[in-house]
Amino acid sequence: MIRLSGVSRTFDGRSGRVEALRGIDLHVAEGEFVAVLGRSGCGKSTLLRLIAGLLPVTSGEITVAGTPITRPRRDIAMLFQRPALLPWRTVLDNVLLPVEIFGWKRAKHRERARQLLDLAGLAGFEKRLPHELSGGMQQRVSLCRSLIGEPRVMLMDEPFSALDALTREELAGELQRIHMESSPTVVFVTHSIDEAVLLADRVVVLSPRPGRIRRILEVNIPRPRTLGRNAHLADVAQVSADLHELLMERDVPAPAAAERR
Secondary structure (H helix, E strand, O other): OEEEEEEEEEEEEOOEEEEEEEEEEEEEOOOOEEEEEOOOOOOHHHHHHHHHOOOOOOEEEEEEOOEEOOOOOOOEEEEOOOOOOOOOOOHHHHHOHHHHHHOOOHHHHHHHHHHHHHHOOOOOOOOOOHHHOOHHHHHHHHHHHHHOOOOOEEEEEOOOOOOOHHHHHHHHHHHHHHHHHHOOEEEEEEOOHHHHHHHOOEEEEEOOOOEOEEEEEEOOOOOOOOOOOOOOHHHHHHHHHHHHHHHHOOOOOOOOHHHHO
16 A cells, blocks of 8 residues: 655755655555654654655655655545644534535535544534543544545554543554554554554564664554453563664664765
């Protein structure tokens, strides 16, 4: 579904060129949930923006379903750290916002919106305004909004990072359930090992800048998964320990782009 071939991205800064990503080769299968894990500043969010078509690649190519990504597409949805709901619109109308923007038939998608809200545990809140909801509930509304067009690809940039630990775990469980039922292709950026193990089929570990794929770990743990007491707790602990060890590894600093020319 998603293929990155030799993808690199360099930014021009006041102090010179900054290489954010270097030589990323990655294939994400249709319906797969891939988490991208790494230290702050390793290029995780940049990687998502490249896949979304919000930034151009410096070199390499990104394709979705065989088509090169050169600009944002309607079949690719992106969920950010903050819900960014319109405060004057109800929960239902916020979910239906993409329907209006893209000129889809509102009547057809209205029932779909209600189904998504029910799936996210928000049935009965359709007429509430954003300020009447908790932060976790607002992010659920944002998740429903990203799903309303039934996107082929969902890109999620640390969507639970601003929430408290218990709400994060609860929403991660909701996302796991939604993915099990609707199976979109997901690339999920996080700095949380627990989230990666709970949600992903595979975890891509990036090195410090310039971000390169250090290793890709398979998470062969049956779903649904929990982080508490369960029959697969030992497996969860082992994968978490492997990821922690990878994140703690130190790289030899790579030369700057300008130095290599």
